[in-house]
Amino acid sequence: MISTNPLSKVVNPNPGWYRGDFHVHTNESDGVYLPDLVEELAIAEGLDFIAYTDHNTMEGYKKLRKDLDFIVIPGIEMSLDKGHFNVFGMDEWRDWMDNFYGNIREISLPTRYPTVNELIAKIADQGLLNSINHPLLAPWAWQYTDTDLSRIHCLEIWNDLYWPENINANPIAVNMWTKWLNAGHRITAIGGSDYHSPPRPEEGIFGERLGFPTTFVYADELSVAGIIEGVRKHRVYVSRGIMVNFEAEINDQIFGIGADVGKQVGKITFTATILSKFSTTQAQLIKNGQVMKTVQADGMEAKISFNDTLDGVDPAWYRLEITAPEGQVMAITNPIFTGPRREPTIFKYGDF
Numbered sequence: 001m002i003s004t005n006p007l008s009k010v011v012n013p014n015p016g017w018y019r020g021d022f023h024v025h026t027n028e029s030d031g032v033y034l035p036d037l038v039e040e041l042a043i044a045e046g047l048d049f050i051a052y053t054d055h056n057t058m059e060g061y062k063k064l065r066k067d068l069d070f071i072v073i074p075g076i077e078m079s080l081d082k083g084h085f086n087v088f089g090m091d092e093w094r095d096w097m098d099n100f101y102g103n104i105r106e107i108s109l110p111t112r113y114p115t116v117n118e119l120i121a122k123i124a125d126q127g128l129l130n131s132i133n134h135p136l137l138a139p140w141a142w143q144y145t146d147t148d149l150s151r152i153h154c155l156e157i158w159n160d161l162y163w164p165e166n167i168n169a170n171p172i173a174v175n176m177w178t179k180w181l182n183a184g185h186r187i188t189a190i191g192g193s194d195y196h197s198p199p200r201p202e203e204g205i206f207g208e209r210l211g212f213p214t215t216f217v218y219a220d221e222l223s224v225a226g227i228i229e230g231v232r233k234h235r236v237y238v239s240r241g242i243m244v245n246f247e248a249e250i251n252d253q254i255f256g257i258g259a260d261v262g263k264q265v266g267k268i269t270f271t272a273t274i275l276s277k278f279s280t281t282q283a284q285l286i287k288n289g290q291v292m293k294t295v296q297a298d299g300m301e302a303k304i305s306f307n308d309t310l311d312g313v314d315p316a317w318y319r320l321e322i323t324a325p326e327g328q329v330m331a332i333t334n335p336i337f338t339g340p341r342r343e344p345t346i347f348k349y350g351d352f
Contacts, residue, residue, distance in 0.1 A: 007091055011048075011069050012222035017243075019214045020049035020227065023077070023086065023133065023156065023192025028063070029054035029104045032197040035063045038210075043070055045211045049227055051075040053086045053192075055104040073224050077133065080116070081106045083142035086156075086192075088129040089228050096122045116144040120151045129228050131190060134159040135176065137169040145350025149185050154231060157332065158191040158213040158238050162199060162206045174332065178289045179352045181317055181335060184342035188231050188258075189334055191215045191238035214239050218256065234258030237320075237333040243275040246320045248336045250310065261338040265312040268338065272320055274302045276330065282323045288316055297322075315339040 012018075025031030026038050033041070035052065038060075042050045049071035052060045061074045075088045078100060096119060099110040113119040123130060131154035135142040157173045160166055177189055191213035199207030218235035219226035230236065235258040237244055248255045250268040255261050261268070274281055274297050285292045285306045295304045308318075317335035324330050346352075 007074075007089065007224040009071070010221050010223045010226075011071055014222075015218070015220045016222075017216050017218050018048040018222050018227065018230075019211065019216050020047050020051070020071075020073075021193050021195065021211045022051045022073075022075075022088070022131065022154075022190050022215055023053050023159070024050045024195045024210065025054055025077075026052060026060035028057055028059040029077075030196060031060075035060040036065050038195070039064065039068060039070060039072060042210050043068070045209070047211045047214070048222055049073060049224075050210065051086070051088055053077040055079040055084075056100045056107070057102050057104065058090075059102075071222055071224060071227065073227060078119075079104070079106050080144075081108050082116075082144050083135075084133040084140055085120070085142075086131045086133055086154075087123055088131070089224065090126075090128055094123075094126060094128075096126075115146065117146065117148045117151065120147070124151050124153075129153050129231060131156055133192065134166075134169065134173075134194070136172050137163075137165060141169075142349065145348065147349035149180060149187065149347050149349060150344070152185075152187055154188045154190050155180070156192050157189040160192070160194040160208050161212050161240065162208055163194075164206070171329075176352055178286075182289050183346050183352070184315075184344035186234065186337070188234045188236055189238060189332065190231065190236060212240070214241065216243070218258075234334040237331055239331040240328075241277070242281070242322055242330045244320065244322060244331050244333060245273040246333050246336070247271050248318070248338075255336055257333050257336065259336050260341070261310070261336065263312040263340055264310055264338070266310060268308050268310050270306040270308070270318060270320075270336075272297075272304050274304070274322055274331075276300055276302075276322070276324075278324055280325055281330065282325075284321045284323070286319045286321055292318075310338050312339065315342040 051073035053075040217230040219230035322331040
C-alpha cells in the first residue's frame, strides 16, 4: 500500500462545484517543485483539488503531507512512445505498472501488452479512471489509432494554455470530442495545465499555471472518490476562470450538466448563469455539434435562457460555450443528453 492521502478522506461533506487541475507534475518526474510545495501553490491558486500525474511513477503522491485539508488525487501519466494517458484513483501498487514504473521516459508497450487496448482494458477493469492527454499536440499526439473508445473515460480537450502550439491543438481536440459525442460516445471532457514550472519569460520558458485551465466538477462531497464519481457522471466544465451554471428544465424537472433527460417530450428550457470579469460575453448553445443559438450575456453576473422542443425520438446533446468579447473561448461544459441513447457503431480512435 502506498496511500498517504486516503481515497475516503473528506475535506468538505457538502455537494457543490469544486475546482481543480487533472494534470500536474512534481520533481519526481520532470516538474521542478517538491510535491508539498506544488500542493501549497495549488491552495494559493484557490483550487480544491489537483491530480499528481508524474510520468510513469507515483512517487510524488507517496511523499504528500498528511496535515493539509486539501485533496490530491493519486494519478500517473502513462507516457508511451505513441501517446500519453492519465490514470486516476489507485492508492496501491497495481500489476499493470510493472515494466513502466519509475521510468520517466516515453517507452514502448511491453510484450505482456501487445496492444494499448489490452493495457487500457486491464486498467479500466480495475475500476480506475483514464484520460487521453493532449491528443492532437505534436510531438506528443495520441497515435494509437486502433484505440477502442468504449474503454476511454475522459479526453483532455484543453491542455496547458501557455504552450503556443495549443492555440491550434486544443480547438481541434474539442472538434474531435464533438465527433465522439455525435457518434454516441459519452466521454467526459476535462482540462489540465500539465504543470511543470511557472512561466519564466526572461529565460524563454513558457511554463504553466496551476488551474489554467480549471476543471470544475460537481461532486457530492470533496473527496477523491467524490471528484472521480462526478467526472464519471460528466458533471464537469472546463474554464479559463469564468464560472458557469448550466441547467435544463422540462416538465418541472431540473437537470444539470452531464444529466440524461431521457425520452421526454415537450418544451425544454436551458438557463445559464455566467460569472466573469467581462462586462459582456457571448453564450452559444451547441446542439449535436452545431450552434443552435447565440446570446449576448450582459454584466459580470449574467443570466440567459434558451428554448427547444423534444420529440422523445431523436437523441440529442446540448452543451454551452462561453466566449470573451474578443472571441476567445472561456468555458465549455459537458453536455446535457436527451432522447434515447445513441449506441455507437464506430469505436476506433483512428476513425475520427
